[in-house]
Amino acid sequence: MTEEDQTSLPIIDIGPLLIDDSNDNRKEETALQIHQACRHWGFFYVKNHGIPMKLQEELIEFSRKYFSLPLETKMQISMNKGGRAWRGYFPVGNELTSGKPDGKEGLYFGTEIDDDNHPKIRNKIPLHGRNQFPPIGKDENEFRHVILTYMTTMENLGRIIMSGLARSLKLDVNFFDKNYFLNEPTCLFRIFNYPASFCQQEGNQDLWGVGEHTDYGMLTILLQDDIGGLQVKINHNKWIDAPPIPNTFICNIGDMLDRMTSGYYRSTPHRVRNLSPSYDRLSFPFFLDPNWDTEILPIPMEGITTNEDDAENRWDKASVHKFSGTYGEYLLKKVSRVFPNLAEEQTIIGTNSY
Ligand SMILES: O=C(O)CCC(=O)C(=O)O
Numbered sequence: 091m092t093e094e095d096q097t098s099l100p101i102i103d104i105g106p107l108l109i110d111d112s113n114d115n116r117k118e119e120t121a122l123q124i125h126q127a128c129r130h131w132g133f134f135y136v137k138n139h140g141i142p143m144k145l146q147e148e149l150i151e152f153s154r155k156y157f158s159l160p161l162e163t164k165m166q167i168s169m170n171k172g173g174r175a176w177r178g179y180f181p182v183g184n185e186l187t188s189g190k191p192d193g194k195e196g197l198y199f200g201t202e203i204d205d206d207n208h209p210k211i212r213n214k215i216p217l218h219g220r221n222q223f224p225p226i227g228k229d230e231n232e233f234r235h236v237i238l239t240y241m242t243t244m245e246n247l248g249r250i251i252m253s254g255l256a257r258s259l260k261l262d263v264n265f266f267d268k269n270y271f272l273n274e275p276t277c278l279f280r281i282f283n284y285p286a287s288f289c290q291q292e293g294n295q296d297l298w299g300v301g302e303h304t305d306y307g308m309l310t311i312l313l314q315d316d317i318g319g320l321q322v323k324i325n326h327n328k329w330i331d332a333p334p335i336p337n338t339f340i341c342n343i344g345d346m347l348d349r350m351t352s353g354y355y356r357s358t359p360h361r362v363r364n365l366s367p368s369y370d371r372l373s374f375p376f377f378l379d380p381n382w383d384t385e386i387l388p389i390p391m392e393g394i395t396t397n398e399d400d401a402e403n404r405w406d407k408a409s410v411h412k413f414s415g416t417y418g419e420y421l422l423k424k425v426s427r428v429f430p431n432l433a434e435e436q437t438i439i440g441t442n443s444y
């Protein structure tokens with residue numbers, strides 16, 4: 091099948107990766123499917139992932155309750171109250187993914203660090219710290235508990251998928267843990283609400299819920315509700331839909347994996363537009379990224395033809411193969427650019443060097 095013929099993303103049964111048995115054949119079969127998906131698409135669905143339906147439903151239900159609150163109530167946990175951790179709520183239009191305001195509002199979370207003596211806090215490292223949780227649920231901690239449980243569950247799932255991805259590259263199954271996560275991956279979690287009919291409104295016709303972009307890190311695991319609107323660019327000008335499929339997650343590889351594999355696995359551009367005239371769309375991307383302090387060096391790819399020549403064709407014209415430094419430095423510059431106002435407040439505006 092040529093790429094032109096393909097109109098839907100593959101669905102991979104990752105059940106074998108979850109089972110700890112000595113028979114590796116089924117794991118290798120899953121790894122082969124991951125290999126094909128990453129080579130052709132950079133995107134795939136996973137099923138048989140083991141994440142309880144109840145947890146997914148609670149997350150969706152509490153989020154819907156929160157976003158339906160009046161703006162001034164939501165602003166009580168706005169991102170600029172979250173200080174250097176850059177956590178909390180941002181209203182529609184505040185994030186500029188591809189230089190233009192996005193038609194979405196959202197909540198930003200990361201690994202919860204509430205110990206002021208933690209080295210990252212003492213050293214005033216941005217994007218680390220306490221979360222701001224919406225006071226939703228029977229008691230004020232109920233949504234908090236669901237979010238933290240979901241994040242832990244996603245981190246575990248992400249590591250399992252990365253073990254399959256390591257197999258798919260003929261690497262040791264713990265390769266990414268040992269070399270890039272170092273027991274402390276950078277985990278970011280976002281909850282987005284794309285208001286109904288935003289992009290159809292007067293003056294908004296050329297805006298997107300999220301404009302074309304690639305993800306910064308290694309692996310994104312996305313839960314979406316049943317509205318749809320995610321589109322994936324499968325070659326230079328062809329976009330296909332990535333519709334919701336019950337009890338699956340969508341995975342996609344980010345720029346760091348593109349860089350580590352010297353372009354063998356590409357990070358694929360995607361974008362979102364909620365076309366529903368009457369229903370808001372919820373989505374829940376979880377980002378499993380390298381350790382903050384790790385330098386992202388390419389993996390030796392023996393016997394594989396790689397391709398680092400990407401800048402000209404990329405959505406941002408910036409090569410992921412030409413920066414030097416740690417993942418934290420890379421991420422900070424990227425995030426500063428999509429939230430310029432916040433970056434100015436924190437005086438951590440990034441340069442345009444990559
Ligand atoms: O909302 C979605 O479906 C995708 C969001 C996304 O692409 C992102 O946050 O990077």
Ligand SMILES: [Fe+2]
Nearest residue numbers: 303304305360
């Ligand atoms: Fe994305």
